[in-house]
Amino acid sequence: MSQNSSFVFSSTALRSLQLDEDMLERHRHQRSAASSQLTGYMLKKEARSRQLLASGTSAPPAVCKDLVTQNALYTGDLEALRELFPKDSRANFIIEPRGGDMRWVASGEGLWSLSYEQELTTPLHITACRGFADCLRLLLQRGADVELAPGGGSTALHEACESCQPECAKLLLSHGANANAVSEDGLMPLHVCTLPESLECARQLLQYGAAIMGRSVDEEDTPLHVAARHGLPEHVDLYLRYGAAVDRRNEEELTPLGAACAHPHEAHELTRYHRVCQLLLAAGARVGPLDRDKRTPLHMACKQANADVVELLLANGAGVNDMDYGGEAPMHNILKVACYKTAHQPERVVQSLLNYGSIRVWPGALPVVLKHCCGSPRTVEVLLNAYSRLKVTDAWVEAVPLEVLKDHRDFYESLFSLARTPRSLQHLARCRVRVYLEGRLLRVVPKLPLPTLIQNYLLLNFTGFVH
Known part of the structure; x- marks a missing residue:
């Protein structure tokens, strides 16, 4: 048959060919979708x-x-x-x-049940x-x-x-x-050993x-990441003894220390996470690695309001004023959650940060901070005691809801009275000593020949009122 030969199609034949073409197109589309799903599945297997x-x-x-x-x-x-x-x-x-x-x-083409x-x-x-x-x-x-x-x-x-x-x-x-x-x-x-009883x-x-450095497919977690994230100190100790890499990063750029600090935990779990961080730091974990948002483990520990971990990180050289990608320091993170984590004692986190030289909130923004933190009066007390002078205005009173004021009336009455009364001479002396010892507070104050009560006062211990 020559190349110029042609067939004459009836309208019925042409319609049949069109239907066949449509069916083939649907078939190709289904195969393409199935191939994509199969590829994803194969990558995980x-x-x-x-x-x-x-x-x-x-x-x-x-x-x-x-x-x-x-x-x-x-x-x-x-x-x-x-x-x-x-x-x-x-x-x-x-x-x-x-x-x-x-x-x-799908029970057939176009049919679902x-x-x-x-x-x-x-x-x-x-x-x-x-x-x-x-x-x-x-x-x-x-x-x-x-x-x-x-x-x-x-x-x-x-x-x-x-x-x-x-x-x-x-x-x-x-x-x-x-x-x-x-x-x-x-x-x-090893990745599903997430409870203390799975040791x-x-x-x-x-x-x-079992591969101690085996990674999960999606998150690229090692078993050490999993144990740290779930606050399992005995698992962490076991994995470290088997040679787990202490600073390996996962898909989110978190090290095991970062995973432990970033994971939400309840008040009764604080001690477990503190022990995990102790083990990781003792094994050489660095306190400086950053995730994609330039957050340090200290940023994350402050967000979880784990005071013992915050103190541990600061004692091991964590930068108290390191800024993340959004321009926020660790102090910002604890002030954001203080009202929601009162059982975690967020005031201790603020105290540690200030004693290690954290930047303070701009005075003009204190009413906004008060509005967010008023449910934790001890946090407010520690924060405000880092200032020698406070300009208390009506905006401060309006920032505290009536129900919070009723629950903590003595404290807030002492705070609002500063609108008419200057800070005490004792407090001003404390501020002067703290400025003089800036950067050396925690090294010098415990060595001073002063009663423990006065040492604690210098380090911003809370008393339940401001004066």
Whole structure:
């Protein structure tokens, strides 16, 4: 047939071709979207060896929907499992639990239905996360695959470590579980050891070759970052003894010290985080590394109002007046949160910063600061006692809500009385001594032959009123 030959198409044929072209275009679009999703998935999966295949076989494990078997697994009924899996039987299968969250699922081209979202699991996952060690041992003896991960890509070892089940973790490791398996979330088992009770799991993982410098895929956290962020001093000590790099940065440019200082923590956790920071600094952590916003660990510790950590960082050379990208010093951070973290004793943070030479608030901005910090009168007291003169005006009175004034009437009456009364001679003498000893306060004052009460007064200890 010559190149100039042509076909004559009917209108019906042309319409059919157009429909075919539209269908091909939709197909190409679907394949492109699927390819993008697959690429993201593959980046998070370091090993594809944990497919839905039984060890040494070519067929995928069966899906078990038998409620008797599921009940025995979820309740840890060892005798029932022995009957269900006698010797020479195999316990390598997948569980599809009933229930779950509802979600829209594509059931055909252009068709969607509301269905239950099922998260697949395995007998090993169920028994490992619940601490049923005897049941877990039986299943392993019956050939259950330790690397099977049909749900969110987490292995049974991930489950055991996350649930703080060291005996189960050791069983899995002794039967060949990969201590460096990566879940679909990009986490190794060491990354899910986030509770104090998971210490023994972490120890077992390291003994079986877990990578102490293994990084999570998205955040690029090392196990030391995770332990520091969750305030786990014993984990931090363990990881440092195994050679963890103390100043390695994650995706946010945070070192483990920065991660510990930046993570929000409750008042009852302050001591744990202080101990973590002590260990990191003793191991050589630097107090100066900055994140993307040029914040130092001191900025972050002030935002969390951890007075002991602030004092520790300052004692180790942290810059009290370092500015972040937004032009804010550590003092700004503590004044922003003082009212919300009164249980953390924010006044101690302000006291430490001032004693180490922090810049003070511009006097004209004090009414604004008072408005934000009035719920923590001790913070206000320490801050204002760093000034030899105060110009108290009606704006100061208006900055304190009536309910706060009622709760702390004695203090605020003493403050507002300064509108008519100058500061006391005692306070003026304190200010003069502090100016003279600027930069040397904490070295000199404890050595002065003065009563402890006067030394504390010089260092801005709070008394509950201003004079």
